[in-house]
Amino acid sequence: MLANLALTLHDVHFDLTREKVYTPSAATMRAIDELSSPVTVTYFYRSQEAEARRTRDLLLIMARRNPRLKVVTADPDREPMLARTQGIRLYNAAVIEAQGRRVMVQGTDEAEIVLGIQRALRGDAITACFLEGHGELPMDNFEFHTHLEGGASHSHGDAASQIIEMPGHGVGRLRRALEAQGYAARKLVLALQPEVPSDCTLVIAAGPRTTFLPAESLALRGYLQRGDSLLMLIDLGFVLEPELGRLVADLGIRAEQEVVIDPLSHYSTDPEMVAVTGYDPHPVTRAISLTFYPGVRPLAIRPPAEGLHSVPLLLSSRDSYTRPVAPVPGHVAGHVPGEAEDDSRSATPGPPVSGQRVLGVAVEGHLGRGERPMRAVVVGDADFASNSFFPYMANSDLLLAAVRWLAREERTTTVTTRIPVPPLVALTGRQLSAIFLIVVVAMPLLVVSLGCVVWWRRR
Incomplete structure (x- = not known):
């Protein structure tokens, strides 16, 4: 009772x-x-x-x-x-x-x-608008593997290639993860409209391959001046046209035409798959474990425009260094070769200098005369968001945390479907060897030995 x-x-x-x-x-x-x-x-x-x-x-x-x-x-x-x-x-x-x-x-x-x-x-729906029209990773695809871009080790049969080949691949897993969180996702082609629609809570530029038109870059600037949010994943070799280069410079960022190589902290056996294991305090990187970035370009930090504050999110190890890579020429109509050389010139080859490189930046504040503060996250790689690498390590956690921060929902708890874990027992090599010796060798040998002793006594 x-x-x-x-x-x-x-x-x-x-x-x-x-x-x-x-x-x-x-x-x-x-x-x-x-x-x-x-x-x-x-x-x-x-x-x-x-x-x-x-x-x-x-x-x-x-x-x-x-x-x-x-x-x-x-x-x-x-x-x-x-x-x-x-x-x-x-x-x-x-x-x-x-x-x-x-x-x-x-x-x-x-x-x-x-x-x-x-x-x-x-209340209001949160809509993530994926930019299209410049060879970005498509949001609607079959979610299979994505071919890498980067240095010669990432070129899949063409040693001179610096471009991703993606027949039917893209960021479908990222889109599905956003939809599972209750967000809406749709395509956005800026070349067909003068400005970013007001229903776009955030814009995602996932690995554009060809340069933007100046009008598209101005539309993105106006969008940020309204106090909205941008997630820009710029791959190795992408050329920033002058207007987009000025926008990125106002955010306090310069995208270098180099690839980061980290002999100490990398994923698998490829030093160009730079791994990040530690982060400075920020809502995007809170409780994030290891992430990795195949063929990532470094981002140089500059003083941002007045009213903005930028914070490095992702840093390579102190043993990392860079190797210059030739830019990929722009193919969008309206781009004049040579115009973007100030933001995309190749570095002069020289002895590598080791040191931490910035791989991702978060920016917040008022751009221009905007009344509402804008937010932006810029990462020098798009491969880590592709279907090939999105589900591995903490890549998906970082991307979803970045989207939540951009959508002003960083205080909202992320709830995911529980995946049943089979009752497996993980054993080390030494434990496996001990079990083998006891069960396969010692126990049968003991039975045989006892049998021999009994037989000998009966004689």
């Missing part, structure tokens, strides 16, 4: 499973703790499904966590009138209501329901 009274007064939940499948994830709990306004979730589940019942229990645990979250569960077979009233036609659907908005989520994934709660509380 005392135990029953204690459990009634103090909610206690025990989950003895290895993967804690009957407990909401830590990220889910943080997102629920952050709720500042009332939210109602009505979950219509099929009582015959074990997974649906598990999701129901998780929602009830979340509701006990924060009184602002009200959870109502119902079986459509037993309460068909309620299901019809809510417009439910399928099993395992959640209707989320908050601040006069209504969001419907289908499935048994707790992360999808929490993301639906965040969408309902967000």
Whole structure:
């Protein structure tokens, strides 16, 4: 009786499973703790499904966590009138209501329901506009591997090539990850319109290969002056036309025509896959582990325009050095060869000088007379965002953190779908050798030895 009274007064939940499948994830709990306004979730589940019942229990645990979250569960077979009233036609659907908005989520994934709660509380949709028209990595593709660009070691059969060849490849995984976070994604061709549309919360330029038209660069400048956000991933060899070069210079950045080589800190066995293991404090790099950048170009930091503040995000090791690379000529109509030489000239070959190189920069502040502060993240590589490398190490975490910061959602907890981990036991080589000697050698030898002893005694 005392135990029953204690459990009634103090909610206690025990989950003895290895993967804690009957407990909401830590990220889910943080997102629920952050709720500042009332939210109602009505979950219509099929009582015959074990997974649906598990999701129901998780929602009830979340509701006990924060009184602002009200959870109502119902079986459509037993309460068909309620299901019809809510417009439910399928099993395992959640209707989320908050601040006069209504969001419907289908499935048994707790992360999808929490993301639906965040969408309902967000109000205005966040749209990531992917630039196209300059050979950028396409956002709609089959998500297979991407051929690398860089030095001779990254050229896939053409030692002189400095360009990515991407038939049907691109940043589809990044787009899907953004959509999973509740963001909208669409294409943007600046050559067809005088300015960036107002519904673009942020613009992503993922690895352009050909130069921009001056009017496109001016449109990006006007977009940032309005207080919006830009994620620019500029690959090795990309030529900045003069107007875009001036915009990047106002951000306090100069993109060098060199490739960074890091003999100490690199991914796999390729010193041109520069790995970054430590970061200075910034909302983008908070709690980020190792990331790597194939064929990355260094970014020289300059004093930004008045009203702007730039911070290095990504740095190579002190043992890294650079090698000059010839720029790729522009192919967009309107580009005059030689115009961009001030921002894209090749360095004179000389002995390598070791030292830290800046690979990524975050910029914030007022550009020009803009009333709202703009934000920008510039990285000297686009390969790390491609389908080939997006899911590996912490590349995806860094990109999603950058997008959240650009969208002014850095304080929002990121909730991702939990991936079941099989109950594997990882053994070292020494442990494997010991098991082999004991099980395969010693134990059979012991049985044979005992048999020999018994046989000898019986003689």
